């Protein structure tokens with residue numbers, strides 16, 4: 001059975017994990033198996049081209065959630081050294097169930113993996129709501145780790161061949177999916193946008209979000225927000241709030257507008273290339289996380305910045 005297994009339901013995450021999994025499999029002198037569910041079946045062949053030795057598709061019975069595959073997935077992992085999961089909600093559920101069945105160690109939401117002597121794996125994880133990084137050592141096999149999307153780059157493809165196996169998952173009569181609705185997306189996805197303007201409670205009324213929209217528009221970007229703006233005020237959909245319990249973004253520029261800069265929020269913008277903060281309080285913690293800071297009232301700063309950018313970028 002395989003030494004390293006990677007699992008993800010999305011093609012891009014599967015390929016990212018395949019790249020990292022390949023390195024770890026080579027370190028262990030072991031094979032790499034890429035596993036996906038039937039919703040991303042076509043990704044199985046891509047995973048082989050991107051470094052997997054073989055691929056497995058978990059064929060779920062109609063109307064059954066991913067967790068139903070826990071028994072089959074745990075059986076697949078029983079002799080593995082290491083299993084990496086793309087940290088989506090559903091895959092995290094599968095990881096927890098598989099780890100519980102096997103009594104395996106599971107490190108959730110890892111930021112970095114470092115192979116150690118003797119085949120152990122050192123893992124960095126964010127803890128205390130993003131306030132610290134814990135380094136943990138996994139030794140017992142199979143070592144299991146969930147990893148957020150976009151942690152690793154997608155490796156280059158090369159002509160490779162490998163077997164694609166299909167494992168039919170047995171139905172679980174206790175669980176049934178009764179409906180599925182696609183999440184409605186308004187505007188550009190903040191996780192994909194090259195620039196994000198993140199608004200906080202410094203914005204006084206929902207109509208004033210137009211100021212942030214105008215700045216984001218001038219930068220070809222999207223508007224995100226802090227949790228209270230989405231959850232308490234309901235001014236923006238929940239898929240727009242950024243942070244430890246919200247979305248992670250990695251734009252080229254993140255402009256924090258009227259956000260205090262609490263750790264739970266800024267942990268979601270760690271991967272932004274440049275952070276610009278606009279806050280009228282010069283002691284606001286956001287300035288500690290910013291590359292550029294502007295102590296100003298957002299109501300004067302945003303229109304001025306937007307006008308300048310429009311002049312510059314046309």
Ligand SMILES: Cc1cc2nc3c(=O)[nH]c(=O)nc-3n(C[C@H](O)[C@H](O)[C@H](O)COP(=O)(O)OP(=O)(O)OC[C@H]3O[C@@H](n4cnc5c(N)ncnc54)[C@H](O)[C@@H]3O)c2cc1C
Pocket residue numbers: 129199200201202203225226227228229241242243244245246247257258259260261262263264265278279280281284296297298299
């Ligand atoms: C378990 C847990 C998880 C959490 N997860 C998240 C998360 O994922 N994401 C998240 O965002 N939060 C999260 N929070 C909430 C987080 O702790 C903060 O409360 C929140 O981020 C603060 O939002 P804010 O910056 O919009 O508001 P505030 O903290 O109220 O800051 C508003 C800022 O606006 C400035 N301001 C006011 N008026 C103006 C003006 N006219 N011009 C310029 N600046 C102005 C003020 O100086 C202030 O700094 C979480 C909290 C907990 C307990």
